[in-house]
Amino acid sequence: MVSSKDVAKYAGVSQTTVSRVLNYPDLVKRPTYKKVMDAIEALNYIPDGNARSLVQQKTDTIALISGPLYNPFFVDSTTSIVNYANQNGFKINVHFSNDENITETYNFIFENKVDGIIMSSILLEDPVFIKLENSGIPFITYNRKHKSNKNFVEMDNEQAGFIAASHLLSLNHENICWVGGPLEMSTFKGRYEGFLKAFQEKGVTVKQEQLFITDSSKDELYQTFLKMEKLSEKPTALCAATDAIAIEMMDFYISAGYRVPEDISIIGIDNVEISRHASINLTTVGIASPVGLGQLAIESLIKEIREKNKACIQITETVRLFERKTTIEKRGWV
Amino acid sequence: MVSSKDVAKYAGVSQTTVSRVLNYPDLVKRPTYKKVMDAIEALNYIPDGNARSLVQQKTDTIALISGPLYNPFFVDSTTSIVNYANQNGFKINVHFSNDENITETYNFIFENKVDGIIMSSILLEDPVFIKLENSGIPFITYNRKHKSNKNFVEMDNEQAGFIAASHLLSLNHENICWVGGPLEMSTFKGRYEGFLKAFQEKGVTVKQEQLFITDSSKDELYQTFLKMEKLSEKPTALCAATDAIAIEMMDFYISAGYRVPEDISIIGIDNVEISRHASINLTTVGIASPVGLGQLAIESLIKEIREKNKACIQITETVRLFERKTTIEKRGWV
DNA sequence: CCTGAAAATGGTTACGTAACCATTTTGTTA
DNA sequence: TAACAAAATGGTTACGTAACCATTTTCAGG
Numbered sequence: 001m002v003s004s005k006d007v008a009k010y011a012g013v014s015q016t017t018v019s020r021v022l023n024y025p026d027l028v029k030r031p032t033y034k035k036v037m038d039a040i041e042a043l044n045y046i047p048d049g050n051a052r053s054l055v056q057q058k059t060d061t062i063a064l065i066s067g068p069l070y071n072p073f074f075v076d077s078t079t080s081i082v083n084y085a086n087q088n089g090f091k092i093n094v095h096f097s098n099d100e101n102i103t104e105t106y107n108f109i110f111e112n113k114v115d116g117i118i119m120s121s122i123l124l125e126d127p128v129f130i131k132l133e134n135s136g137i138p139f140i141t142y143n144r145k146h147k148s149n150k151n152f153v154e155m156d157n158e159q160a161g162f163i164a165a166s167h168l169l170s171l172n173h174e175n176i177c178w179v180g181g182p183l184e185m186s187t188f189k190g191r192y193e194g195f196l197k198a199f200q201e202k203g204v205t206v207k208q209e210q211l212f213i214t215d216s217s218k219d220e221l222y223q224t225f226l227k228m229e230k231l232s233e234k235p236t237a238l239c240a241a242t243d244a245i246a247i248e249m250m251d252f253y254i255s256a257g258y259r260v261p262e263d264i265s266i267i268g269i270d271n272v273e274i275s276r277h278a279s280i281n282l283t284t285v286g287i288a289s290p291v292g293l294g295q296l297a298i299e300s301l302i303k304e305i306r307e308k309n310k311a312c313i314q315i316t317e318t319v320r321l322f323e324r325k326t327t328i329e330k331r332g333w334v
Numbered sequence: 335m336v337s338s339k340d341v342a343k344y345a346g347v348s349q350t351t352v353s354r355v356l357n358y359p360d361l362v363k364r365p366t367y368k369k370v371m372d373a374i375e376a377l378n379y380i381p382d383g384n385a386r387s388l389v390q391q392k393t394d395t396i397a398l399i400s401g402p403l404y405n406p407f408f409v410d411s412t413t414s415i416v417n418y419a420n421q422n423g424f425k426i427n428v429h430f431s432n433d434e435n436i437t438e439t440y441n442f443i444f445e446n447k448v449d450g451i452i453m454s455s456i457l458l459e460d461p462v463f464i465k466l467e468n469s470g471i472p473f474i475t476y477n478r479k480h481k482s483n484k485n486f487v488e489m490d491n492e493q494a495g496f497i498a499a500s501h502l503l504s505l506n507h508e509n510i511c512w513v514g515g516p517l518e519m520s521t522f523k524g525r526y527e528g529f530l531k532a533f534q535e536k537g538v539t540v541k542q543e544q545l546f547i548t549d550s551s552k553d554e555l556y557q558t559f560l561k562m563e564k565l566s567e568k569p570t571a572l573c574a575a576t577d578a579i580a581i582e583m584m585d586f587y588i589s590a591g592y593r594v595p596e597d598i599s600i601i602g603i604d605n606v607e608i609s610r611h612a613s614i615n616l617t618t619v620g621i622a623s624p625v626g627l628g629q630l631a632i633e634s635l636i637k638e639i640r641e642k643n644k645a646c647i648q649i650t651e652t653v654r655l656f657e658r659k660t661t662i663e664k665r666g667w668v
Numbered sequence: 669c670c671t672g673a674a675a676a677t678g679g680t681t682a683c684g685t686a687a688c689c690a691t692t693t694t695g696t697t698a
Numbered sequence: 699t700a701a702c703a704a705a706a707t708g709g710t711t712a713c714g715t716a717a718c719c720a721t722t723t724t725c726a727g728g
Contacts, residue, residue: 001391003714014678019716029676044468049446050387051714054683057335059384061427069409070607079403082428086439091446093395093425094416105420112383112425134378247611254612273404277581278588279613337684348708353686363706385684388713669728676723687711694705 002043011039022047053113061091062301063109065119067143068096071216071244072272074120077142077294081118084298090115097121103128110135116301122146123184138304140313142297145186151304151313153297157187160269160285160319161194164239167283167321168267169202172330173237178206179224179249180241181213191241191269210235216245225252236264236330243268243275243284250282250326261328271322281325287317336377345373356381387447395425396635397443399453401477402430405550405578406606408454411476411628415452418632424449431455433549437462444469450639452631456480457518472638474647476631479520485638485647487631491521494603494619494653495528498573501617501655502601503536506664507571512540513558513583514575515547525575525603544569550579559586570598570664577602577609577618584616584660595662605656615659621651 008015013036021028021036028036039045053059062085067074078094085092093114095105102121106128109117117139122129129146132139138151145152168176183189192213199206209231212224228235240246246268250260260266268275271286287293300313342349347370355362355370362370373379387393396419401408412428419426427448429439436455440462443451451473456463463480466473472485479486502510517523526547533540543565546558562569574580580602584594592598602609605620621627634647 001714004716005714015715016678016680016717017676020677023716027676032676046444048388048714050384050393051683052716053384054382054388054685054714055716057683069403069413075403075409078428079430082430086429086442091427091442094412094428095420096413096416108420108425110380247613251612274608277614278585279581280611335684338686339684349685350687350708350710351706354707357686361706366706382684385713386686388684388715389686391713671726671728673726674724676721678721679719681716681718683715683717685713687713689708689710691708692706694703696701696703698699698701 001048002045004045004047007036007039007043007045010043011035059091059113059115060089061093061112061114062116062118062298062305063093063095063112063114065095065097065102065105065109065117065121067120068098071242072247072274073143073242073244073270076273076292077120080292080295081298084295085302088302090302106131116140116305118142118297118301120144122149124186124189125184138301140297140301140304142293143187147186149314151300153293153300153313153315153317154186155287155293155317155319157190158194158197161191161196161239161241162198163194163285163319163321164191164267164269165195165198166202167285167323167327168237168239168265169198169204171237171265171327173265174204174330175210175233175235176237176239177210177212177228177235178239178241179212179214179221179245180216182215183213188241195239216242216248218248221245221248222252225249225256229256237327238264238266240266240268243270243272243282246282246284246326247275247280250280261326265327265330267327275322275324283324283327284322285319286322288320289317293317335382336379338379338381341370341373341377341379344377345369393425393447393449394423395427395446395448396450396452396632396639397427397429397446397448399429399431399436399439399443399451399455401454402432405576406581406608407477407576407578407604410607410626411454414626414629415632418629419636422636424636440465450474450635452476452635454478456483458520458523459518472635474631474635474638476627477521481520483648485634487627487634487647487649487651488520489621489627489651489653491524492528492531495525495530495573495575496532497528497619497653497655498525498601498603499529499532500536501619501657501661502571502573502599503532503538505571505599505661507599508538508664509544509567509569510571510573511544511546511562511569512573512575513546513548513555513579514550516549517547522575529573550576550582552582555579555582556586559583559590563590571661572598572600574600574602577604577606577616580616580618580660581609581614584614595660599661599664601661609656609658617658617661618656619653620656622654623651627651 004018005015008018018036066078069075082092097105120143122141124147140151142153178195181188214220214224246266250266268282268284271284275282275284338352339349342352352370400412403409416426431439454477456478458481474485476487512529515522548554548558580600584600602616602618605618609616609618
């Protein structure tokens with residue numbers, strides 16, 4: 001491989017001058033500059049970013065630990081994060097975590113110096129948090145957060161759950177099922193609590209059997225669907241903790257011959273891009289601002305890396321209802 | 335930052351021995367091994383992957399140039415690629431290309447030594463191909479290919495276009511629009527030619543005005559929709575070059591009050607995951623094998639990197655129809 | 669034409685690791 | 699116990715770059 005030494009020899013200058021041509025061209029006389037550039041051209045020289053990283057003690061690389069892309073929330077956030085980072089000269093090492101391989105994922109990341117870590121996959125009381133803190137690497141979470149998180153970008157999850165439940169209650173639904181979990185994750189916990197709070201304020205009682213604390217895997221969601229089918233009183237509405245869950249449940253209901261929303265109202269939370277689609281038209285709750293959580297987080301992280309800014313980044317975005325066509329007023333059909 | 339020298343000093347051994355403990359533990363006596371491991375533990379030492387890369391002349395990193403995730407094809411392929419690579423100890427640097435920033439993207443990648451490149455975004459006659467060849471870095475394309483590509487994984491695009499068109503023709507549609515492009519891309523070119531071939535074999539004529547060669551941006555697709563609305567003879571069926579286009583067009587039609595498939599049949603190509611969803615149920619053409627193109631490509635690339643295998647990888651997967659609910663027989667309504 | 673400061677360039681080093689070769693230690697066999 | 703091979707460990711180097719300090723060149727002003 002051709003190195004800056006080869007270029008130096010070819011151009012008849014020192015390696016130092018070659019480095020200078022690329023990094024401080026103003027310090028080099030024009031003719032010398034040209035000689036070197038010609039040599040670079042002729043030899044097809046490309047500087048080795050790895051070697052540069054070693055000497056400069058920075059990698060211009062950020063590790064992203066995202067949830068799986070079959071959750072459309074992460075489609076949106078991954079897109080923003082990768083594009084924004086690349087535009088700002090950072091590489092993104094992507095990892096998709098299913099919350100099981102998470103330890104390996106972190107070890108993998110620690111092995112390779114990165115300038116920062118941006119992630120969603122963390123539990124409220126995750127033990128990995130201490131390792132992250134000790135590593136000294138700037139990191140930020142988006143969507144979810146840890147109980148002692150310094151830097152995070154989230155939506156107001158409790159408000160979101162509250163708005164979703166309130167919307168269904170205002171449409172006269174009372175037999176409303178909750179689907180989502182696990183509650184070790186800040187998102188699900190907040191949304192769940194908001195959901196319950198709405199019932200409490202309205203004075204409507206929630207039965208234990210209406211609450212399904214599940215993970216988001218297709219299998220378990222299908223099992224949940226089957227359980228709901230066996231309920232003595234079938235729900236007239238369903239509050240899903242995420243759009244991904246809502247869309248999946250909708251699939252099961254429609255496949256089973258139900259009409260949405262006539263037979264069952266469904267609401268999600270996240271307002272992912274695909275929920276807008278005319279075939280889906282999911283009523284949902286999402287952040288009011290047009291800038292997504294991923295985008296906010298990566299902007300903050302890069303700022304912190306650049307400015308060695310040690311200030312806390314704690315953003316909780318306010319949310320609102322996006323009313324579409326999967327929820328409808330409950331009609332008495334007695 | 336704590337280095338292997340620090341560990342060596344702490345453990346009272348040489349740096350060489352520390353390195354050996356981690357890479358060739360069998361060459362180290364048990365007590366020494368333990369001393370070093372204890373030191374590593376005590377100092378919280380993590381080897382620097384960058385330094386290792388420099389001396390070993392490999393990075394364990396693969397660059398991925400994917401199309402945008404709003405095309406669900408790339409959701410599926412990116413997931414397989416990232417997961418498979420990570421499981422095999424490779425990091426993935428992700429880049430989303432919109433075919434405009436492509437030159438910058440390539441320069442960005444060349445600046446940082448990677449062990450391989452896996453990409454979709456390339457034109458049939460892309461000039462960047464020569465730079466890729468000259469770089470000596472193993473690379474493979476999936477989905478699309480270059481006219482002189484050595485390594486690629488694709489579907490049989492012509493067969494796909496042929497099957498899609500044949501399906502619509504067999505349902506007695508004749509006024510069928512084609513939407514997709516540009517033809518500089520192998521996928522669109524092949525599918526388009528297959529589409530035309532089906533008409534030719536059936537002896538049905540295609541009018542120029544039925545053929546819409548567009549890019550896949552939402553804006554341009556909407557313009558295309560408007561043009562189709564103004565056609566003297568409105569189409570009864572639509573063959574989209576990709577599922578992404580099909581799903582987008584479906585959105586426009588439904589939003590405008592049309593029913594799919596009663597008012598217009600729509601077929602796509604790719605068989606992306608989301609097309610299976612009960613709310614979408616897109617009839618489409620996709621590879622018969624359950625293993626996706628991205629997965630095939632990353633497996634081949636990693637094999638090539640590991641074995642320095644210089645054999646050509648040229649895979650063209652056969653395709654079949656996935657009949658769902660967006661296509662229906664044309665009824666005479668005169 | 670000389671002087672001195674500024675401009676331009678060069679030499680050397682460190683970054684953290686693994687490869688390579690050299691040296692010391694261990695243990696076996698005669 | 700001597701001899702010697704094998705096992706264990708150490709010293710030095712290279713990887714390719716930018717930082718740092720040293721040296722040479724240039725050129726303005728007297």
